[in-house]
Amino acid sequence: MEGRNSEKCAIKYPAIGRPKTQAAKAYPNWQKAYGVRNFYSPRVWLAPRSILPFAHKNKVVANPECNHSKFATIKIKINQIKMHAFIVKHYSKREKLQLSETAEPIVKENEVLVQVYAAGVNLLDSKIRNGEFKLILPYKPPFILGHDVAGVVTKTGSSVSKFKVGDEVYARPADHRIGTFAEYISINENDAAFKPKNLSMHEAASIPLVGLTAWQALIEKANLKKGQKVFIQAGSGGVGTFAIQLAKHLGATVATTTSATNIDLVKSLGADIVIDYKQDDFEPMLKDYDVVLNSQDEKTLEKSLRILKPGGKLISISGPPDVNFANEMGTPWFVKLILKVLSSGVRKKAKRLGVDYSFLFMKADGEQLSQITKLIESGIIKPVMDKVFPFEQTNEALAYVEAGRAKGKVVVAMK
Numbered sequence: 226m227e228g229r230n231s232e233k234c235a236i237k238y239p240a241i242g243r244p245k246t247q248a249a250k251a252y253p254n255w256q257k258a259y260g261v262r263n264f265y266s267p268r269v270w271l272a273p274r275s276i277l278p279f280a281h282k283n284k285v286v287a288n289p290e291c292n293h294s295k296f297a298t299i300k301i302k303i304n305q306i307k308m309h310a311f312i313v314k315h316y317s318k319r320e321k322l323q324l325s326e327t328a329e330p331i332v333k334e335n336e337v338l339v340q341v342y343a344a345g346v347n348l349l350d351s352k353i354r355n356g357e358f359k360l361i362l363p364y365k366p367p368f369i370l371g372h373d374v375a376g377v378v379t380k381t382g383s384s385v386s387k388f389k390v391g392d393e394v395y396a397r398p399a400d401h402r403i404g405t406f407a408e409y410i411s412i413n414e415n416d417a418a419f420k421p422k423n424l425s426m427h428e429a430a431s432i433p434l435v436g437l438t439a440w441q442a443l444i445e446k447a448n449l450k451k452g453q454k455v456f457i458q459a460g461s462g463g464v465g466t467f468a469i470q471l472a473k474h475l476g477a478t479v480a481t482t483t484s485a486t487n488i489d490l491v492k493s494l495g496a497d498i499v500i501d502y503k504q505d506d507f508e509p510m511l512k513d514y515d516v517v518l519n520s521q522d523e524k525t526l527e528k529s530l531r532i533l534k535p536g537g538k539l540i541s542i543s544g545p546p547d548v549n550f551a552n553e554m555g556t557p558w559f560v561k562l563i564l565k566v567l568s569s570g571v572r573k574k575a576k577r578l579g580v581d582y583s584f585l586f587m588k589a590d591g592e593q594l595s596q597i598t599k600l601i602e603s604g605i606i607k608p609v610m611d612k613v614f615p616f617e618q619t620n621e622a623l624a625y626v627e628a629g630r631a632k633g634k635v636v637v638a639m640k
C-alpha cells in the first residue's frame with residue numbers, strides 16, 4: 226500500500242464518547258466504496274485521500290505538513306479523560322444532582338478549558354434543576370449544572386487570544402454552555418475575565434452571576450446616576466450585597482430590605498435606608514424613587530411600582546419575564562405569547578403609573594466582568610461570603626441556598 230502515514234501524520238478526530246458523527250457513521254460506506262483495507266483498532270481507520278474533504282468538514286483535523294498520499298490514517302481519538310461532575314439526570318424538585326464520572330469537555334477554537342477551583346451556587350441552579358426554565362432554556366438531561374466558576378486555564382482553543390495556559394480566570398459561562406459543578410469546564414474566551422488579584426478562588430467564584438446581574442440592572446438597564454434614589458430588595462442576598470456596593474459607587478442613595486439579623490451587614494455595605502421587612506412595610510416609607518431592583522414576589526413587585534416617581538424604572542430579576550426578554554432569547558412564538566400574557570398585568574399597572582417595567586435575565590459578559598475586576602481590585606466592591614462547601618456536598622450547598630437565608634454568597638470548593 227502506497228504511503229502509509231506515520232502516527233505523526235495521523236488525522237486526529239477530536240470526537241468524544243462513541244463515534245457518533247456523520248463521518249464516523251459513514252465508515253462502512255467508505256470501506257465499501259473505496260476499498261479501505263486496513264483496520265487497526267476500533268479507533269484507527271485507514272481511508273483513501275479522496276474522503277479527506279468530507280472528513281475535514283466533519284472536524285477531522287489533518288496535519289497539512291504530512292504527505293497524505295493515496296491512503297491516510299484516520300485516527301479516531303476518543304477522548305477518554307474523565308472528570309467528576311454533578312449532573313441533572315432528570316428535571317425534578319426532589320431528585321438530587323448525581324455525582325458522576327463523565328468525559329472532560331471538548332475545547333472549541335474560541336474556548337478555554339478551565340480547571341475549576343471553586344463554583345458559586347445560585348438559585349438559578351435550583352430553578353433549572355426543577356425544570357422551571359425548561360421553556361426558555363431547554364437543557365436536555367443529563368447535563369452538568371453550575372453557573373459560576375473561578376479556576377485556572379489548562380488548555381486554549383486555536384483562536385483564543387485573551388488567555389494563556391496558567392491564567393487565573395473567573396466567569397459566568399453562557400447559557401447552553403453551563404456546567405461549573407465539575408472539575409473542568411470549557412468557556413468561550415469572551416465570557417471570561419481575569420480573576421481579581423486580591424481575591425481567593427473561593428471569593429472570585431462568588432462574583433460573576435450576581436455581579437453581572439447588578440451591573441446589567443443598574444448600569445445597562447437603569448443607567449443609575451449620581452444623586453438618584455434606588456431601592457434594592459433583599460440587600461443581604463447574593464445580588465443585594467453586590468448591588469448595594471455598586472449603587473453606592475455610582476453615587477446613588479440606597480434603600481434596602483432585610484431582616485433584623487442582617488441590618489448591620491447591609492449598613493456596612495453602604496445602605497442608607499434599611500427596612501426590616503418582617504416588621505415594617507416599605508411602601509409608605511419610600512417615595513419618588515428613580516429605580517427599583519426587584520427580586521421578590523408579585524406583591525412586593527406591585528408595591529414597588531408605586532414607590533417610583535413618574536418615569537422611574539423597575540427592573541425585575543424574579544419575573545414576570547416580558548416579550549423583550551423572549552425576543553432576546555429567541556424563543557418560539559408560542560413562548561413569546563405566554564410571556565406576553567404573563568407580564569400583561571404588571572405592564573398595564575406600570576403604564577397607568579407612568580413608570581417603566583422590564584425583566585432582566587442576566588447574560589454572560591467577559592467585558593463587563595473585567596470592569597467588575599477593576600472595581601474589586603481597587604477595593605470599591607468586596608465579596609460577601611456566607612459559606613464554602615466541599616465539592617462533594619454540592620447538593621447540600623444548593624439546599625442551603627434554596628432555604629433563602631444566605632448572607633451573601635455560597636460556594637463549592639474543588640480545591
Ligand SMILES: NC(=O)c1ccc[n+]([C@@H]2O[C@H](COP(=O)([O-])OP(=O)(O)OC[C@H]3O[C@@H](n4cnc5c(N)ncnc54)[C@H](OP(=O)(O)O)[C@@H]3O)[C@@H](O)[C@H]2O)c1
Nearest residue numbers: 348438459461462463464482484520542585586587630631
Ligand atoms: N433574572 C436574573 O438574571 C437573576 C439573577 C440573579 C438572581 N435572580 C433571582 O433573584 C432572586 C434573589 O437572588 P439572590 O441570589 O440574591 O438570592 P439569595 O442570596 O438566596 O437571597 C437570600 C437573602 O434574601 C433575603 N430575603 C429573603 N426574603 C426576603 C424578603 N421578603 N425581603 C427582603 N429580603 C429577603 C434573606 O435575608 P433574611 O435572611 O434576612 O430574610 C437572605 O439574605 C432570586 O429569585 C434569584 O433567582 C435572578
